[in-house]
Amino acid sequence: DTGVSQNPRHKITKRGQNVTFRCDPISEHNRLYWYRQTLGQGPEFLTYFQNEAQLEKSRLLSDRFSAERPKGSFSTLEIQRTEQGDSAMYLCASSLWDRNTGELFFGEGSRLTVL
C-alpha cells in the first residue's frame, strides 16, 4: 500500500499524559499537512511542512503541540499534557507541490480520546 499511513489509529489516554502520532506520506510527496477534525466539523488546518521545513502553523496549534518532519519524510505530531478538548481525529495529508491546486491525499487518521 503506497498511500498515506498513520499510526496509531486509535489512542486512549488520561488527561495530562503526552501522546505522539506518526504519519508516513506518499514517498514522492514533498508537502505534508496535519489537520484536526472534531464531531460535526470539517478538517481544521494545524500545520504543514515542505520537505523538512515547517512553513505555517495555525493559531489552533497551542504551545502543547509540536510537529516535526526531521528528514523530509515521515512526520510526528506530539501533544503534551493532553486535555479533554484535544479529543479529535488527527488527519495527515500529503501532496506533490508544483502548483497549489489543493488536491491532498489523506491518511485514515489517528483518533485521540482523552479521559
Added chain:
Amino acid sequence: DQQVKQNSPSLSVQEGRISILNCDYTNSMFDYFLWYKKYPAEGPTFLISISSIKDKNEDGRFTVFLNKSAKHLSLHIVPSQPGDSAVYFCAGISGNTPLVFGKGTRLSVIA
C-alpha cells in the same frame, strides 16, 4: 471566521435521482474549489475540483458549478447511487495557503 460554509448538515435522496450539495464562501481570493468525500473511519478523498476562472467542471456522474458573483458552488451527482452515501466537504484554496474546509454535508442515498 468561517470562509467556507455548508449550511445543510444532511441530505437524503432516492437512488437514481439527482443529489445537489451546496457551498458558500466568503474569501474571494480562492483560486480553486474542491469537493472531498469521506466515509466513516476513513480519511477524506478528493472527488472533483474547479478553478476560479471556470464555471463548470464535469467528471462522470459528478459536476461542480461555480457562481463567483454569488460566491456559491454546488456539486451535482446524477444519478445518485447508494455507494455515494458519505459526508461531502467543500473546500477552497488560495495562493500558497492550506486548504480550508466547510463543515460537511452528510448525503444519504436511499435505495
